[in-house]
Structure formats: structure tokens, C-alpha cells
Amino acid sequence: MAAPAQLQALLKAVNTLLRKRRYHAVLALLKGFRNGAVYGVKIRAPHALVMTFLFRSGRSTCTCCHASCLPCAALAWRRATSLNSGGTHSPCTQR
Template identity: 80%
Template sequence: MAGGAMAGGGDSFRALLRAANALLQQRRYHAALAVIKGFRNGAVYGAKIRAPHALVMTFLFKSGSFREKLKSIAQATYAHSRNLACFVFTYKGLLAAQSRLQGKKIPFHSFLAACIGGWLVFGDNNPINSQIIMYLLSRILFGLSRLAVEKGYIPQPKQDPFPLLAALVWGTVLWLFEYHKETLQPSLQSSMTYLYEDSEVWHDVSDFLVYNKRTDSNKAAFLFALC
């Protein structure tokens, strides 16, 4: 009897799976289904990107208990995943709506849909959104520069301009760090403090080579290892 019930359940599941697969093949539902899958991909990609970054930055630079650090990582990962999923959902939904209303897709549709999505989803000025926007801004500047050369708006450089760009970027960011640190993003401040300020301070071999900063616990551990 139990075996028959299990077999019946298996048949129902297979029938449901066949119905779902048939629905996914329907071209008339493609736009709506693409919006749903876009939400899924945004959530997964956001988690994949944020989790490793949050893990490294939290354990390198944040204080607090192990549980507090794990909570911070989970919150950052969730926020990035949620925002990216909501943005993709909004963008693709607005794109499909515009195409349906005008009967075709034009380049301005992408710009308008992304503007609205960016305002609604990423308009809150918080650390997660700030990092995402700055990441995109750097890519935009590179992309627009290449497009300007491709379209002939600016001449093709005779030499690779990247060395000059690298010099200007590093010169500017270190000048800002040394004299206007508060203008930089907190995570960048933390990284640069570790690299350029903490390397100016030490007391003995323990915090010169083994640890970044001397504390009673790591000093005791270092002395114990020498014994």
C-alpha cells in the first residue's frame, strides 16, 4: 500500500515536471519568464560576489566576536543578493513593458529602465550600494573612453595611455588618503590604513613580522612560542 502511494506521488511529480517544462517552452510567456529567471540569477550572482568579499574584509578589518562577524557577513551577502535580484527583476520587467507598448525594442528603453531600477533599488546611500555604484562607475569610464575612440570622437592614442592612467589614479588616491581621508570609502580607508599607516608602527619582532598590531594575547602567544 505504501509502495503504491509512493509510486503515485512519483507519477504526480513527473507529470508536474512535464507541465512545467512545457510551460517554459511557450514563446508567449518568454518575457515574463525571463523576468523571473533574471531575479533568480541576480540573487545567486549577488551572493556569489558579496560572500567572499564580505568574508575577507570582515575578518581582516572588523572587530567583534566570531558570531558578530558571521552575522555581518550574512547581512552584507543578503543585501547585495536582494538588491541585485530586485534590480534585474525591475529592469527586465520595464524593458519588456516598453517593448510591448511600442512594438519594438530601442536603445533608450535600456537606459530608461535601468535609470528607474537604479533609483528604486540602489538609491539608498549605504556601504553596499556605494561599493556597487563605484565599481560600475570605473567600468563606465573605461567603456565610454573606448567608445569615444571607436566612434572617432577622440583620436586613437599613439601609445598605450594605461601607464599614465595608473600613475594618475595612484597619485590621486594616495593624496586623498594622506590629506583628505574622510572623502574615501570606509573599506578603502581600512585597506590603506593597514598598508600605509600600520606599517609605520612596531615594538618588537612580534608586531614587525608576525602580527600587524601588538596585543596582550598575541604577544603572550609569541613569547610562548619562543620558549
């Protein structure tokens, strides 16, 4: 079954937008935020739940808070590294 013409036009427009180099930094920020959220939801939150049942401590709220803060930390990290990449960055040459 073929997709409607409007959907194909939308997909083509999105693909051309994603291929433009000037949007690379913004898309990297969005990708970092998304990956941080996925990691927080898939890994950190279930881990906190299991640790709470195993050790019966109240530390799960701290770990769940950490899991929810991961997207913001990833966003901040991507922003800092994208700002740094605009300058003259040379690899370390110490031996």
C-alpha cells in the same frame, strides 16, 4: 528506477508551460530575480566578509545590504527591458 507516473505528468505539464511564448516575459523576470539572488549570495556576501576581516572596517553591512538588494535590481532591470522590447526599438545606426 523509473519515476512515478504522477511525477512524469507533472514534469510534462511544467515543460509545456515553459515552452509557451506568452510566458516568456514572466519567466525572464523570475530568472533575473533568481540570478541576482545567486550572485548576491555567492559573490557579494563572501566578498564583504573577507573585506571586513582584511580591512577591519564597518562597511560590510553596506555591502551585504547591496548583495541582498541585487535580486530586486535584477527584477527591475528585466521589467524595464521587457516593457521596452514591446515598442518599436531599432538599433543605433550612427557611424
